[in-house]
Amino acid sequence: MSPDPNHLFDGLLKNVNLEHAFAQLDDGRWYTYNHVMEVSGRFANMLVQLGLQPGDRVAAQIPKSIEALMLYLGTVRAGGVFLPLNNAYTAGEVEYFLDNATPRVFVCDPARQPEFEALAQRLGVRLETMGVWKDHQTSAGTMLDAGTVSSPDFTNVERGPDDLAAILYTSGTTGRSKGAMLTHDNLLSNAIVLKDLWAFTEEDVLLHALPIFHTHGLFVATNTIMAAGGQMIFLPGFKIDRVIECLPGATAMMGVPTFYTRLLDDERFTRDLTAHMRLFVSGSAPLLAETHIEFEDRTGHRILERYGMTETNMNTSNPYDADRRAGTVGFPLPGVSLRVSDPETGDTLERDKIGVIEVKGPNVFAGYWQMPEKTSEEFRDDGFFITGDLGKVDMDGYVHIVGRAKDLIISGGYNIYPKEIELLLDEQEGVLESAVIGVTHPDFGEGVVGVVVPANGQAVSEAAILSAISDKIARFKQPKKIYVVDELPRNTMGKVQKNILRDTYGNTFMSEEVQT
Ligand code: MCA
Numbered sequence: 001m002s003p004d005p006n007h008l009f010d011g012l013l014k015n016v017n018l019e020h021a022f023a024q025l026d027d028g029r030w031y032t033y034n035h036v037m038e039v040s041g042r043f044a045n046m047l048v049q050l051g052l053q054p055g056d057r058v059a060a061q062i063p064k065s066i067e068a069l070m071l072y073l074g075t076v077r078a079g080g081v082f083l084p085l086n087n088a089y090t091a092g093e094v095e096y097f098l099d100n101a102t103p104r105v106f107v108c109d110p111a112r113q114p115e116f117e118a119l120a121q122r123l124g125v126r127l128e129t130m131g132v133w134k135d136h137q138t139s140a141g142t143m144l145d146a147g148t149v150s151s152p153d154f155t156n157v158e159r160g161p162d163d164l165a166a167i168l169y170t171s172g173t174t175g176r177s178k179g180a181m182l183t184h185d186n187l188l189s190n191a192i193v194l195k196d197l198w199a200f201t202e203e204d205v206l207l208h209a210l211p212i213f214h215t216h217g218l219f220v221a222t223n224t225i226m227a228a229g230g231q232m233i234f235l236p237g238f239k240i241d242r243v244i245e246c247l248p249g250a251t252a253m254m255g256v257p258t259f260y261t262r263l264l265d266d267e268r269f270t271r272d273l274t275a276h277m278r279l280f281v282s283g284s285a286p287l288l289a290e291t292h293i294e295f296e297d298r299t300g301h302r303i304l305e306r307y308g309m310t311e312t313n314m315n316t317s318n319p320y321d322a323d324r325r326a327g328t329v330g331f332p333l334p335g336v337s338l339r340v341s342d343p344e345t346g347d348t349l350e351r352d353k354i355g356v357i358e359v360k361g362p363n364v365f366a367g368y369w370q371m372p373e374k375t376s377e378e379f380r381d382d383g384f385f386i387t388g389d390l391g392k393v394d395m396d397g398y399v400h401i402v403g404r405a406k407d408l409i410i411s412g413g414y415n416i417y418p419k420e421i422e423l424l425l426d427e428q429e430g431v432l433e434s435a436v437i438g439v440t441h442p443d444f445g446e447g448v449v450g451v452v453v454p455a456n457g458q459a460v461s462e463a464a465i466l467s468a469i470s471d472k473i474a475r476f477k478q479p480k481k482i483y484v485v486d487e488l489p490r491n492t493m494g495k496v497q498k499n500i501l502r503d504t505y506g507n508t509f510m511s512e513e514v515q516t
């Protein structure tokens with residue numbers, strides 16, 4: 001069968017030279033695009049042997065590795081739907097995703113296999129394991145062991161542009177996570193647009209320090225570099241010493257704002273160190289204008305800020321060749337329509353007026369997995385997706401994000417929905433009610449703060465609550481500070497006034513003193 005230009009895998013690798021390097025790994029190994037073909041082919045064969053049918057989900061909660069990336073590609077080649085999960089999720093959180101998405105196969109970290117055995121059996125999910133490859137002698141889980149003996153030759157299962165390639169869960173304002181269904185065309189079209197817009201070529205070396213269970217690290221970074229046939233320095237995560245060591249060998253980097261503020265806090269980060277970089281991209285959370293300016297003063301580079309969502313992939317980007325404006329997320333990408341609407345009436349607003357940002361284009365997802373009502377609530381009748389981000393388009397056409405209509409905290413690039421944490425706090429012994437807010441955090445941009453009201457006469461303490469929830473939700477979602485108060489501020493409608501709480505506790509992470 002000849003390559004299908006609409007198939008995500010074929011489309012990404014269309015113009016790639018298979019002899020060209022794909023990734024330099026931390027363990028000293030080099031991967032070429034030939035390895036990509038071989039190893040993803042082996043995984044595709046294994047998944048088919050495990051009974052994977054087109055459209056079946058393959059869930060994975062595994063450490064970052066090049067093989068984990070090959071599992072994504074192998075799933076797509078086998079006609080499956082890849083469902084990556086944040087490594088920080090507890091077994092309880094994972095249970096919801098497996099129950100909701102009913103994957104055929106769940107691949108977990110070998111170290112956590114005992115936590116999932118009973119669950120997988122109960123749900124009828126095939127449990128496999130994948131750790132980090134060390135050498136040919138040491139086992140790193142069932143997928144890697146079997147992968148060495150399965151055939152590397154695989155003919156991609158036919159898929160149409162609207163077939164699903166991935167489901168990524170995103171939390172909701174109700175506290176329930178929703179699976180965003182992403183098609184082959186959503187992912188492929190976005191990768192090609194970004195490659196062209198950001199001028200990626202096979203000469204590029206992308207410094208990859210992001211996790212690969214979210215859109216940013218999995219799709220924006222790796223799909224774009226593959227579409228260009230370039231290579232990556234593939235790091236297990238963002239550790240400042242290693243990033244500084246690797247920067248001189250790279251030409252481009254993508255990161256969340258925390259990456260850039262951490263680099264600026266390090267005196268080794270200089271103009272010389274970044275002399276042959278051509279591009280720094282930031283997204284997933286707002287980049288402060290002062291970070292943008294300080295970065296340019298220090299390095300001579302202007303960070304290129306772009307804006308996206310799990311549901312929409314990338315929507316806007318500052319220009320590559322023209323003015324990159326601090327505090328803006330640039331223009332809609334080619335093929336993407338963007339408008340700003342009145343949140344109440346849905347009427348389109350004129351330039352410079354603030355409203356909710358809505359987008360439409362080949363990048364926008366196919367809906368929430370098995371939630372047709374939720375899906376239709378978030379789309380206008382003419383097909384525009386309501387992002388929940390508040391913003392405006394200025395007179396020069398640059399898009400600004402000024403806030404969020406949705407109650408959402410973004411901490412170090414991870415989304416945290418207060419409702420989920422509030423429901424958990426409310427369940428704790430002695431707690432009557434709670435409110436969760438995000439306030440300025442010097443490292444993560446925003447940090448989670450919980451404010452709880454004890455039930456009549458009960459004694460509750462920060463330490464007791466934190467200890468009680470410590471194994472219930474991922475660590476990054478847990479409040480970094482809890483205040484116990486007599487009552488929550490409410491408006492005349494009875495709604496908790498989070499703006500007042502944010503004013504009161506806004507300095508929590510900035511100084512020891514809290515205004516009361
Ligand atoms: C780690 N911790 C955090 C976070 N990360 N707390 C709050 N927010 C975080 N983001 C906590 C841990 O629980 C731990 O707590 C302590 O910090 C140290 O953990 P460690 O893993 O060592 O931290 P780190 O390696 O320094 O990680 C920070 C990080 C990481 C590098 C900023 O969070 C990261 O890689 N973020 C990128 C997220 C991302 O890729 N987002 C893209 C989403 P304790 O010590 O108490 O146990 S995609 C998206 O948003 C859209 C589509 C878009 O536009 O891109």
Ligand code: AMP
Nearest residue numbers: 283284285286306307308309310401415
């Ligand atoms: P997620 O649900 O993880 O896909 O996060 C998407 C959200 O991240 C968006 O709805 C925005 O609120 C936020 N976001 C992404 N990029 C930016 C950016 N450049 N500036 C401000 N917010 C951003």
